[in-house]
Amino acid sequence: MIPQTFEYTAPKTLDEAMVLLEGGGKPLAGGMSLIPMMKLRLATPEHLIDLGRIKDLDYIREAAGELHIGATATHSSVENSALVKAKCPLLAAAAGAIGDPQIRNVGTMGGSVAHADPAADYPAALQALEAKIVIRGAKGERTVSAADFFVDAFTTTLDAGEVVREVVVPVEQAGTGTSYMKMPQPASGFAIVGVAVRVRRGGGKITLARIGVTGLSNIGYRASAAEKALEGSAGTADDIMKAAALVTQGVDANSDLHASAEYRKHLASVYAARAITAAASKA
Amino acid sequence: MLARAIPGCEGLEQTGPDEYRMKMKMALASLSGAFEGKVKITDSNPPSSFRLLVEGSSKIGFVKGEGLLTLTASGENTDISYEGDAQIGGTMAAIGQRLIDGTSKMMIKKFFEKLTAESAS
Amino acid sequence: MATTIIQTEKLVGKRIRRREDPRLITGTATYVDDIQMPGMHHAAIVRSPHAAAKIRSINIKAAAEAPGVVAVFTGKDTEKVGPVPCGASLPGLRVPHHYILAIDRVYLVGHPVAVVVATDRYLARDAADLVEVEWEVLPAVADPEKAIAPGAPPVHPQWPDNVAFVYHQEGGDVDKAFAEAEVVVKQRITSQRLIPSAMETRGVLAEWRGADRQMTLYTSTQIPHLVRTLVSGMLGLEENRMRVIAPEVGGGFGSKLNVYSEEALMGFVSMKIGKPVKWIESRRENFLCTIHGRGHVDYFEVAAKKDGTILGIKLKLIQDQGAYHQLLGPAIPTLSVLMMPGLYRTKNVRAEIVGVFTNCTPTDAYRGAGRPEATHGIERMVDILADELKMDPAEIRLKNFVHNEEFPFPTATGLTYDSGDYAAPLQKAMGIVDYKKLLAEQAEARKQGKLMGIGICTYGEICGFGPSPATPAGGWECGTVRVEPSGKVTVLTGSCHHGQGEETTFAQIAADELGVDIDDILVLRGDTAIVPYGIGTFGSRATAIGGTALYFALQDLKVKIKKFGAVLLGSPDVSFANGQVTCNKMGKSVSFKEVAAASYRAMKLPPNTEPGLVSTHFWEPPNFTFGFGAHIAVTEIDPETGQITVRRYLAVDDCGNIINPLLVDGQVHGGVAQGMGQALWEQGVYDDNGQLITGEYTDYAMPRAHMMPWIQSEHTITPSPVNPLGVKGVGEAGTIGASPSLVNSVVDALSHLGVRHIDMPMTPEKIWKLVAGGKN
């Protein structure tokens, strides 16, 4: 459990970090995913650039109807932020569902999305929130939607030398109910499946439905068929069941020691129904 | 063509009629490793099917994949289907459970995407 | 705090906080890895990534030339070091020669093939990657039932059937019992592989001082004296020239009741390089290279009368031994056979064990060692029988228990149950949970389509291992009490505790007997140069045997104290109590402290008495002790997801007299957590190629605090007649009682759907499938 020799630099500013990263450095955030891999020598980066000392990456703020979460904001700061709890409760709920308190105290938003673990909690919420990911590279910044950011298991649109600078989520409008529900894998705490739901009502109907699913397949995704089924419906128990049955449509579910593909799909529908019901009751 | 289709393949050197020595770099999120191994084609049954055997080992363990590729003409296109089995061992196996299914699917997907792209060009 | 109050109140029986805890919870205890020595080197071990392979060649050149590396050794260098010992002896047992480093073939993933020694730990680890091994990979087998099927790859080529041993035991007339049976129930029951997961991994530091011809071996072990006897033998070193020290040991659960190749290997390396050398096991190595527990496939058959009377039991037990025998491996399933009748009267039993080699980590003692498997089996079978006969599970148990007047009760498997009142804990437990009300609630819940289960387990446990004829290396224990000239008391015990709390309980016993303040007592263990000899801490034996040895040493000492007191008081008519030797007639007394000083000053010796106040007692127990109890688990199941919620967990244990209820509760809580881990979450899983796929905590589901329900711990007390303390043992009780009560509870919740048995761990997916499919 001893990593290969590596160099370590802790720049104070993002600009400094960008230079080091262009030189082939590997970003280190909370280290909750990277360091275990290094200890097993499954990851052997030669130069770690610790983003943890960069003050202007650690923030949570509101601007122009959106919340901006800096890359090094920890899961527990997102979970416990009064701002996030009030303005984007779904994100706070997803943060609070991650692993255990020790993990949440150290793991970060940027690290989690960049790592793109297929069973991570944030992707479900970020998909449902239609979040934007702001990426900083040597040539400047670009912004990608969560839908485009996550490409495959552990694969994102990030190019070498690029970092996640912040994640942007909308301030939830009044009348929106949200819920995140997950079945944790008993060993790691990661999601066997996790479903994030936003539901808005108007005129006795569901006017908006956003459903993000994680754990089921290689990436967190939006269950569009289920969303469509729900939108425009009255949101009765029956409507919810019908919509929930569609969350796995067209999805190639993964199978492992902890859950077969068949069971995962079943769970996704069950958790979707529960999360939609819970969200709808708050809408 | 094979060399370009196998994800991470950095060089293929023919060592026998249907056998190649391969250098492969696997980089997946923070996991990375340089593998050395061999690729073997057996049960070659052109043009409809062949069996591909890929074996690689590195400091972090070994991988072994075996698959039957079946090519069927459907109109202008050729459908490729795959049936196979992947095995990992060594340190990788220790943490592989949660990752193996997803990542092997991804590798296979990449392989076919590249294969399709290569055959198209 | 050295207060000198006169102790008149007894400490035994009190909830006294653990005296060892401050250093443990402040992180200031000294474990092997905390020990630093001038000139200390570090070792990294190169291990096989394959479960079965021939070694074509090993190239150590690059590693040997790497920075900081002073030596690299392979199997050729260590070939003459004695094999890793198997202490179990069974008729016809096949014992593969277990080299400390592989010679030309490996038998499991993690098999050590070379050791790299460097000036620091990091350089050693780096250089280990440079050792090149050319493998010829062979087919492997990881499942014991597949291993004994025809055509399976042989683990050891000399034994192509993969059978390590076959063991048969029989009592009474089984054929008659089954012929007369009105009902026979059969079930295949597994007890999966578990990974012990002590918080501290193993570690060894060997210091060879060539000029003195002496070796000190620090090792994280439960059995320092046996390690000395066996490892000195492996190294060809005279036993008295080796000192083994077990410093603080961060848990063992049986996994450190062993002699491991690394202990001899570090000794060998230190002798070769003439420097101290340390090896600390990584967690990854711990998963692969420290023994695993359980690994049973059991085929049970129970014959009974229609009224529920059990007539006989048959068991075919397939034990996955792994690739090698560690110290006690083959003996563990024989304990399951001993305990297979449980608390029931039946005298007709037949068991056959097939010990099977697989290309996996060896199995050996893990908390409960054979008894959890046995209890799980019989307690599941009794529930299955009750289900078959439409009887209440509590009623069928009460009907079959050994009666109170039958003790000492000779069992069908040759044991003698010392004392008991088996109905008492069950009745107490049923009273506490209000069993009738629970049944009514369950009936109501079923009507509403809810799944609720009530699970009972009544268990018996062989504690106090054990009479020497029944244990491989002697079953006695040694206790020494040394009163220092200042009146402070040092207790030396062969019970090498490693988290159990004997620094507290043994001090309680000594404080009561000597009437001194508990703070005046220091309990030492774990050093062969300090403690005369010892067997160690395992098998719920420390208090029953080590505590009793201490008790007798204290009695000897009390006689001597009185003699010195009599001399000081000038009267032979004295008594010793509350730390005072008193002559009632004269109305005078002298304190324990004064006696201690006088005994060493030796101005005037009592007749035929040596100076000093030291006493050592080796105590040989005449029998095991047999703890028992009843656990009740109430569960609820989410029918949509299969998730199990443990709503209530009650343990009523009878461990005889209780020295410290706080520590007993702690043992029960920890034990239940481990049993619950097996029932619900933990499983050591190998793929078909012998790769351990639950090889890290990311896949191996250790129970965490937040996963545990509240555990209520209650007791009945039936003193053991085997020892003067009247104690039995409780170290393993929780583990033994937990898995059957939980599985019985979940099966009960699903019984109306036709479910009769569920193998562990009861994952949500399994339960969901049963709910969906309605059968097992």
Ligand SMILES: Cc1cc2nc3c(=O)[nH]c(=O)nc-3n(C[C@H](O)[C@H](O)[C@H](O)COP(=O)(O)OP(=O)(O)OC[C@H]3O[C@@H](n4cnc5c(N)ncnc54)[C@H](O)[C@@H]3O)c2cc1C
């Ligand atoms: C025991 C355990 C349980 C866990 N349980 C859960 C769970 O239930 N749910 C869940 O979602 N997660 C879980 N995690 C993962 C945890 O949330 C991690 O914190 C997270 O996935 C990675 O964040 P980090 O800050 O630790 O990143 P690191 O480990 O430091 O980095 C991860 C990867 O991202 C890269 N990286 C980091 N920051 C950036 C950036 N700003 N830009 C670009 N690349 C970057 C690194 O180079 C590395 O490749 C668990 C982890 C552990 C150890």
